[in-house]
Amino acid sequence: MKPLLETRGVTKRFGAVVAAEKVNVQVREGEVVGIIGANGAGKTTFVNIITGYVKPTSGRVLFDGQDITGLPPRKVIRKGICRSFQIPQLFPDLTVEENLLVACTLLNRPFGKLLRPFHDGKFIERVEEALEKFHIKDYRHEPAGTLPQGVKKLLDIAMAMMGKTRLILLDEPTSGVAIDEKFPLMDTIVRSVGRNGTTTIFIEHDMEVVEHYAERVIAFYDGKVIADGETSRVLRNEDVVSFITGSIPTARREPADADS
């Protein structure tokens, strides 16, 4: 079967730093993939390249068989790829509701039709659904800048998903969230993302979360993919244990390793 997303020999250099080196990855429609790797391994860069925020030095990115290398984010997004951010990217002075409404309006209305009134019944309904689905209804009238970290993360993801979503890339959805809130948060995300078979790639440092939610894991080290495959196999991989996780998953470990 043709992969939904494919990167071919993607390389990115920032001066002397090689943030991605000949990255070849294929993701099939409907897969839930976890990405692991220490800080600075190139995980965010991988997402930035796919969504066009960063242009690769060389290599190609294909989505649904189409070459999307070098397209700017606004064009990539139109194809049904969306992403969340490690640091939530919100409109801090707008309320939760308004943030979602801006996202919904801009993602679903062509530029030429933006002159229409912003408060559009059809979109308000969809915002209502999102508030419900992501359990952020209680915060609807609060300015996004003042929200607790976990709610910011949820809003960030909810905004990304207001348009057409065939593939979602989540950059550390549980970072900065209290340990006992990580699983409920991921449950909410997976339930609202996964229901319609959306292909999901999420970056995660907590191996318990990875084990629980990913069908497959891609491990990055120093810009290179050092392991790629079924979750339990990758987590037992010798290189992965020695370079990234530090232990075999069956052993109890401190969740949330040093990441900020």
Next chain:
Amino acid sequence: MRRKDRTYPILVGLFLLFSGAVFFTPRWFSFLLTVAVARSLVVLGVVLLMRAGLVSFGQGFFYCIGGYVAGFSSNAFGVTDAGAVVILAALGAVVAGAIVGLLLCNYRDIFFAMLTLALSMILYSVIVKNPALGGSDGFNVPPPTILGISPEAVDPRVSLPLFTFAVAFLLYALAHRYFLSGFGYAGLALRMNEIRLEYLSLSARALVFLKYILAGVLASVGGALIAYISGHVDPELAYWTTSGEFVFIALLGGTGHVLAPLAGGVVFEVIRSYAFDLAPSLWQMVLGVILLLMIIFMPEGLWSLTERFLERKRDEAAP
């Protein structure tokens, strides 16, 4: 909850009130009001940009273009109808804005502000150095016909204010509609987070380009009206202190609503005429002190007073 929007009826009410003032208040006052309203259109453009996080210190560029379009239309091309000239001024701003906008849309913050300033200074010197454009003295602009009505038939001191108010309040209504549209909110989004905006499939550059042109159109129309109201144009229209004044009025009024620049504009003209009469030499100081006090005590501008008032009313109404 969103408050019920009464802006359109308020605009109609103000239009009638201001028009009435032409007949029932002393000439000097209706003149002051007309000047304030025409100039507040320029400020409306500044506010439109400010809401998107952009500060233009060079709206004099478009203000001057509008003024000279009016001047040259009647003096060189025989186009003497104010209605036609307002449209020409708007078109002139679209053309000029589209050309320089291609450069400006790549810049933000202080760079954007300084580039707008630079453009206005270039225009200023081109006019000053060019006798064919009237040089530093400028030239007079005869009273126009207004939608076919000649200045002999109706006193321009009556027809011109009425025309100014009609044009201005129409543009205010359109601007309000714009603020409530997808573009209006996209502007707020642009100010707060450009990365997210791009990830919502909108081009920040296209948005800046568009908003710069719209602000230019408002400034240019304001300039054309002022040319008729004062009967004169000179390069001072493009001078940086003129542009600075528009930013001043924008800060005075606030950016929360379309009516804020109007309130700012009227208050500014009133302060100016009184301060000028009472203490001509202290005029700049009065302005400076007011700006200082505004920034310290009312950073959201005069408009925030109405917000506070409405909030208090709502609190009182609450059970």
